[in-house]
Amino acid sequence: MRYQWRAKDHTIEVTDTNGVVVASAWVELDLRAEHEYRAYLHGEVVPEYRRQGLGSYMMNWMESQAHQFFATLPNDRPCVLRIMFTDSRQDAVELYEKFGFQFFLAEDEMHRDLKQPIPSISLPTGMNFVPWSPGYAFQVYNDAFRDRPGFPNWTEAVWRQNFTGFDTFRPELSLMVMAGEQPAAYAVSAVESNQGWIVQMGVRPAFRNKGVGGTVLAEAMRRFKTEGLDTAALEVNVNNPQAARLYERFGFVLVKRVTIYHKVVR
Numbered sequence: 001m002r003y004q005w006r007a008k009d010h011t012i013e014v015t016d017t018n019g020v021v022v023a024s025a026w027v028e029l030d031l032r033a034e035h036e037y038r039a040y041l042h043g044e045v046v047p048e049y050r051r052q053g054l055g056s057y058m059m060n061w062m063e064s065q066a067h068q069f070f071a072t073l074p075n076d077r078p079c080v081l082r083i084m085f086t087d088s089r090q091d092a093v094e095l096y097e098k099f100g101f102q103f104f105l106a107e108d109e110m111h112r113d114l115k116q117p118i119p120s121i122s123l124p125t126g127m128n129f130v131p132w133s134p135g136y137a138f139q140v141y142n143d144a145f146r147d148r149p150g151f152p153n154w155t156e157a158v159w160r161q162n163f164t165g166f167d168t169f170r171p172e173l174s175l176m177v178m179a180g181e182q183p184a185a186y187a188v189s190a191v192e193s194n195q196g197w198i199v200q201m202g203v204r205p206a207f208r209n210k211g212v213g214g215t216v217l218a219e220a221m222r223r224f225k226t227e228g229l230d231t232a233a234l235e236v237n238v239n240n241p242q243a244a245r246l247y248e249r250f251g252f253v254l255v256k257r258v259t260i261y262h263k264v265v266r
């Protein structure tokens with residue numbers, strides 16, 4: 001064998017005869033979701049060393065590592081392998097498909113410079129911003145996302161865990177809109193270094209096309225700016241042109257596309 005393999009702590013490196021790393025792979029277990037166990041497979045082969053079987057070797061190695069992880073976990077929910085990548089490298093996609101992975105989703109990461117002016121617009125008459133309420137936000141989420149492809153029908157506990165159950169979640173920067181007694185719209189906010197993230201937002205169908213989504217976006221950006229942040233960021237599914245149009249109108253620009261392939265293994 002022309003290469004040397006070094007495996008340590010769920011990472012493997014392939015070096016050439018001069019000791020230069022030409023490929024590496026590692027497996028990351030993600031136990032945050034309550035409805036499934038996930039393992040993310042991360043691998044890279046430098047371009048000159050592609051098409052020589054290194055990718056397949058590492059896929060097998062990563063899958064076997066993931067199976068070892070999963071074997072230590074209770075058999076109470078599905079186990080899913082995920083591969084996340086940012087370029088549209090068709091050769092890599094072929095490899096993933098050969099290993100039984102399927103397209104899961106693609107999302108565009110978009111950023112908005114908060115130094116640019118933020119439109120000063122207000123909610124339609126009779127609607128108000130109120131403090132963050134996870135119960136109301138979940139009601140809006142269910143109604144707003146029910147018609148989206150692949151709607152998972154999560155319980156409130158699972159939704160809260162997935163969208164607000166992390167250290168960077170900021171309830172005071174998150175938004176809740178009421179139309180009288182009825183929850184109408186929401187946005188979940190998080191902060192990572194100098195960026196304010198709109199993790200998820202939705203407007204109930206009955207309140208759409210009245211400027212509510214735009215006003216929620218503008219208010220989130222205002223709060224991020226007051227917080228001293230430089231950029232507003234969000235991700236939008238590539239199959240959601242309506243939301244993408246809204247973000248573009250408010251000055252968000254595409255930064256990168258992230259695609260996820262997945263395989264359910266148990």
Ligand SMILES: CC(C)(COP(=O)(O)OP(=O)(O)OC[C@H]1O[C@@H](n2cnc3c(N)ncnc32)[C@H](O)[C@@H]1OP(=O)(O)O)[C@@H](O)C(=O)NCCC(=O)NCCS
Binds near residue numbers: 145207208210235242
């Ligand atoms: C995407 C979403 C948040 C937009 O909310 P919204 O309240 O309808 O947003 P707005 O009213 O500000 O803008 C929507 C449209 O109404 C138009 N509009 C805005 N104010 C208006 C008004 N006063 N009168 C008529 N039309 C108006 C906008 O120009 C826009 O038109 P376009 O779709 O042709 O670009 C909403 O459709 C939604 O919740 N979708 C499902 C969940 C989702 O996809 N969330 C985003 C995930 S990343």
